[in-house]
Amino acid sequence: MKMAPMGLFGYPAMTLCVLVILAFVPSQAHGSLGVKNLNDGFCATFITPHGYKCEEHEVTTKDGYILSLQRIPQGRTNVGNGGAKRPPVIVQHGVMVGGMSWVLSPPSESLPMNLANSGFDVWISNARGTVYSQKHISLNSADPAYWDWTWDEMVANDVPALFDYVYSKTHQKIHYVGHSLGTLVALVSFSERDPVVMERIKSAALLSPIAYLNHMTTQLVNVAARAFIGEMTAVSGRPEFDPNGITVLNNVKSLCITHQINCDDMLTAIAGENCCMNSSVVDRFLDHIQPTATKNLIHLSQSVRFGTLSKFNYELPELNLKNYGSLFPPRYDLTKIPVDLPIFMSYGGTDALSDVVDVQKLLDTMSNHDADKLSVQYIKNYAHADFVMGYNAKEIVYDHVIAFFNKYQ
Numbered sequence: 130m131k132m133a134p135m136g137l138f139g140y141p142a143m144t145l146c147v148l149v150i151l152a153f154v155p156s157q158a159h160g161s162l163g164v165k166n167l168n169d170g171f172c173a174t175f176i177t178p179h180g181y182k183c184e185e186h187e188v189t190t191k192d193g194y195i196l197s198l199q200r201i202p203q204g205r206t207n208v209g210n211g212g213a214k215r216p217p218v219i220v221q222h223g224v225m226v227g228g229m230s231w232v233l234s235p236p237s238e239s240l241p242m243n244l245a246n247s248g249f250d251v252w253i254s255n256a257r258g259t260v261y262s263q264k265h266i267s268l269n270s271a272d273p274a275y276w277d278w279t280w281d282e283m284v285a286n287d288v289p290a291l292f293d294y295v296y297s298k299t300h301q302k303i304h305y306v307g308h309s310l311g312t313l314v315a316l317v318s319f320s321e322r323d324p325v326v327m328e329r330i331k332s333a334a335l336l337s338p339i340a341y342l343n344h345m346t347t348q349l350v351n352v353a354a355r356a357f358i359g360e361m362t363a364v365s366g367r368p369e370f371d372p373n374g375i376t377v378l379n380n381v382k383s384l385c386i387t388h389q390i391n392c393d394d395m396l397t398a399i400a401g402e403n404c405c406m407n408s409s410v411v412d413r414f415l416d417h418i419q420p421t422a423t424k425n426l427i428h429l430s431q432s433v434r435f436g437t438l439s440k441f442n443y444e445l446p447e448l449n450l451k452n453y454g455s456l457f458p459p460r461y462d463l464t465k466i467p468v469d470l471p472i473f474m475s476y477g478g479t480d481a482l483s484d485v486v487d488v489q490k491l492l493d494t495m496s497n498h499d500a501d502k503l504s505v506q507y508i509k510n511y512a513h514a515d516f517v518m519g520y521n522a523k524e525i526v527y528d529h530v531i532a533f534f535n536k537y538q
Contacts, residue, residue, distance in 0.1 A: 172185055174229075176232065185199060186294070188290050189266065190287055195262065195266065196257060199252070201244075202245075202250055204247070205236070214250075216248075216250065217295050217298075217299040218244050218303065219295055219304070220253050221254045223337075224309065224426075227259040231517060238518070238519070241253055243531065244306075257282075258419070270369070278422050278424065278425065280317075280425060280429070288326055305332070306333075306335075306336070307333070307336065308337055308517055313339050315335065316335070331537055332533065336516040337476060338476060338483055340463060340487070341438060371420045402479045405515050405520050406519055441458060442458045463494045464495075468499050472495075472498070473504045475529070478510060479509075506529060508525060
């Protein structure tokens, strides 16, 4: 029998259909991953110029990753709750973007700034591997070992570290907002009933949830799946996935030409028809695309290909046996999410990533959830990025998130 070609981290080179799914890669490089902003600091670049106080924090995970965390402790005018202690909120972004994705729009359209203005103590998280979170206690981001992780490690290490740190600073239970991958790591963490998280969480708002991924409708996703991107020599052996790298850009461009996909508007080609984003915000967004681990994208692609929600599949029985003690990776069971946890969920009718069929499957798994603790919002004309940078997201989504959090104060 001919063995599959071995790739990164010792598992076979595989289909990376989400190599470009969530990677909002423009047809040409739009920037340099915000290197200037990295030097200036997150707060100084994105928050304080708008008149808000901002604090820089760092959180160290159990496996040694040092995450950047920015705190907006009050609103611009410091009004909102009569001087009482402000309830903390962790805001978690999706894959291939960073915490700055929440604050690229004007302050009046930004979720963190609206939360701060409404009396909340806001903590913006930057996931491991993004440009503001590339520190480690012993590894350098140039080391292949630094990139040996998937969202499994984010669930096991990052989410509890964030909750523990914010709780240690505020001594209050915490609200949580996640978008895209930020919803996945939260849902799985809740289903695993991580004690650190469950003892500290008050409620959660999940925007464009992506627990299940196998009904995505974007044409580029299907083409990528057939193209076996993971087996391209351009990616094989590269532990860091740099969406602005020339090799990735050339591969995506080749796919678009070969399959006659209009990739001039890459955001629409990948995420669906966003109804409510200004072109200037889209340009800023494309200037701040972030790296992630190639292994992380492989893990996401497995959810697309297999239709399951499981730990990372090494796709060789002996490697699964070595890592899990079984031939197949353990599955995550979302029916174990505590039924009394207050959850607000919002999804869009034109979202090509968080497809309505997949969201309904998620809702079906939560059919036993306490009816008064689960609030679901469907927005017919919203797509994936509208929830983060839509010019009308404050009125359509954020006001509902804030009202939901206030209900569970």
